[in-house]
Amino acid sequence: MSEKEVKSLEEIFEARIARDEKIEPKEWMPEKYRKTHIRQISQHAHSEVVGMLPEGNWITRAPSLRRKVALLAKIQDEGGHGLYLYSAAETLGISRDELIEQLHSGEAKYSSIFNYPAVTWADMGTVGWLVDGAAIMNQVALMGTSYGPYARAMVRICKEESFHQRQGYEILLTLCNGTPEQKEMAQDSINRWWWPSLMMFGPRDADSPNTEQSVKWKLKRKTNDELRQAFVDQTVPQANILGLTIPDSKLKWNEERKHYDFGDIDWNEFWQVVKGHGPCNKQRIDARVKAHKDGKWVRDAAMAFAEKQENKEVKLAI
Amino acid sequence: MKNWPLWEVFIRSKNGLEHRHCGSLHASDATMALENARDVYTRRMEGVSIWVVPSAQITATNPENNGETFEPAMDKAYRHPTFYELPDELKHM
Numbered sequence: 001m002s003e004k005e006v007k008s009l010e011e012i013f014e015a016r017i018a019r020d021e022k023i024e025p026k027e028w029m030p031e032k033y034r035k036t037h038i039r040q041i042s043q044h045a046h047s048e049v050v051g052m053l054p055e056g057n058w059i060t061r062a063p064s065l066r067r068k069v070a071l072l073a074k075i076q077d078e079g080g081h082g083l084y085l086y087s088a089a090e091t092l093g094i095s096r097d098e099l100i101e102q103l104h105s106g107e108a109k110y111s112s113i114f115n116y117p118a119v120t121w122a123d124m125g126t127v128g129w130l131v132d133g134a135a136i137m138n139q140v141a142l143m144g145t146s147y148g149p150y151a152r153a154m155v156r157i158c159k160e161e162s163f164h165q166r167q168g169y170e171i172l173l174t175l176c177n178g179t180p181e182q183k184e185m186a187q188d189s190i191n192r193w194w195w196p197s198l199m200m201f202g203p204r205d206a207d208s209p210n211t212e213q214s215v216k217w218k219l220k221r222k223t224n225d226e227l228r229q230a231f232v233d234q235t236v237p238q239a240n241i242l243g244l245t246i247p248d249s250k251l252k253w254n255e256e257r258k259h260y261d262f263g264d265i266d267w268n269e270f271w272q273v274v275k276g277h278g279p280c281n282k283q284r285i286d287a288r289v290k291a292h293k294d295g296k297w298v299r300d301a302a303m304a305f306a307e308k309q310e311n312k313e314v315k316l317a318i
Numbered sequence: 319m320k321n322w323p324l325w326e327v328f329i330r331s332k333n334g335l336e337h338r339h340c341g342s343l344h345a346s347d348a349t350m351a352l353e354n355a356r357d358v359y360t361r362r363m364e365g366v367s368i369w370v371v372p373s374a375q376i377t378a379t380n381p382e383n384n385g386e387t388f389e390p391a392m393d394k395a396y397r398h399p400t401f402y403e404l405p406d407e408l409k410h411m
Contacts, residue, residue: 027381073361080358087342090324096344097321153341160362299346303320306347 017217022148025091033217036210037147038092039108040219045085046103046110047135048078050284054118055127063121070167071124077164081157088149104289106276111135113200115278122175122182122189128168130190130197130235136161137231138201141221169238176242183243190239191247198262199270201228207267232260324373325351329365337369345370 001009010030016023023029052075059075062068086096102108113131118124136158143154175186202224205211214220222230232251239246250263272278322344328337340359345351351370359365379387395401404411 024381026378076357076361080361083343083358084341090342095321156341299322302346302350303322306350307320309347 014216017146021146022151023146024148032213034092036214036217036219037150038089038094040214041085041089041092041147041150042094042099042102043109043111045082045089045099046108047114048082048085049103050110050114050288051131052078053284053287054114054116054280055124057118058121058124061121062124067124067171074128074164074167077160081153081160084153084156085150088147088153091149100292104285104292106285109274111200112270112273112278113196114284115273115281116193116196117280120185120189122172122185123193125168125171125175125186126189126193128164128166129172129238130168130193131200132161132164132168133235134197134200134231136165137227137234141227142219144218144221146218169242172242172244176244186242187244190244194247195265195269196273198228198232198265199273201225201231203267203270229259232262236260322346325355325370326373326376327351327355327359328369328371329355329359330367331365333366337367340364342373 009028013023013028013030013033023033055071055075055078059068059071062071086099089099090096099108103110113134118127139154139158139161143151143158145151145154172186172189175182202208205223205225208224211220211223215223236246236251248263250261252261254261273281276282323346324342325345325348326342327340329340330337343351343354343358345354348370352368355368355370360368
């Protein structure tokens with residue numbers, strides 16, 4: 001294709017997105033659109049899968065059967081969400097194997113929040129409330145994204161995710177209405193998770209070079225800063241109901257803006273964790289690699305069994 | 319060893335409705351594809367029947383040829399009821 005032809009295809013493509021048309025897998029798309037989508041969708045898939053690890057740690061120690069079945073169901077959902085997203089990424093012409101390899105080699109990223117440890121039971125509540133709450137904020141905006149398979153995966157995920165946040169909040173509510181020690185455990189948990197949760201929305205708009213292009217492609221319907229503000233506004237009243245204090249001395253309602261003002265995020269910490277120096281980066285990837293390696297014989301055995309059955313049928317037919 | 323092939327999953331949400339495509343997954347054979355589809359796509363009573371089809375078995379139209387593939391229908395307005403001019407007194411037709 002000549003450069004001129006590509007340019008005119010690009011113009012038609014951009015116009016379709018501007019008209020809110022969806023783009024489907026086999027249609028022509030600019031190479032950059034394909035690559036950006038593979039990167040973002042796979043990063044999202046990896047986050048779901050790695051996100052199961054800190055919670056998996058608490059299944060056997062859940063304080064009641066009710067909490068245990070809820071936690072199991074939540075983690076199972078996350079495995080499913082990873083699958084929807086991997087499938088969406090695969091429609092762009094990359095294999096599942098390549099995607100997993102990119103995660104294991106560190107070439108692909110996942111949400112940095114999962115590089116923080118979940119050290120108390122209260123963390124299961126806080127992760128559901130804040131981490132899933134922040135994720136939902138992002139995902140609701142993405143239901144209207146331009147790439148059809150990604151948008152459809154988002155609709156399904158959002159439908160399932162609302163129970164995740166509610167079960168987390170209920171855990172905290174119970175702790176906050178319990179003994180002083182339990183309430184203290186809830187407060188300690190928020191003290192540790194609040195700032196990393198705000199970091200989940202990514203760098204400030206001014207430091208986010210891809211934002212403009214992503215907004216144009218509707219891969220982002222709102223900017224990082226807009227979503228972060230919406231999250232703070234939504235979360236502060238919820239903290240008040242729990243009777244917990246958000247660890248930010250600058251947090252204050254701004255009557256003029258009709259939004260909460262909040263303090264500065266430690267961007268140095270953010271970049272450190274993104275670059276692999278968070279508390280659990282190594283542990284998380286090691287766990288994924290080990291699970292994949294240890295599962296290899298199962299995958300191979302299932303394939304060998306399927307082939308054997310197929311051969312048997314052919315023989316019977318003869 | 320070969321990788322598990324890809325399967326497309328179709329679900330009938332309740333009797334009276336058609337099966338609809340809802341996603342895809344990898345599985346070593348049809349039985350496993352059905353079991354995985356049940357676990358992944360019907361955890362909240364989303365279905366009463368599942369079909370799985372090997373993705374490689376699906377033949378699809380090429381979107382690049384959408385013009386010539388779907389164009390012939392565009393200029394046949396006489397296939398639609400509104401093409402026919404009838405008096406206003408005539409109701410319910």
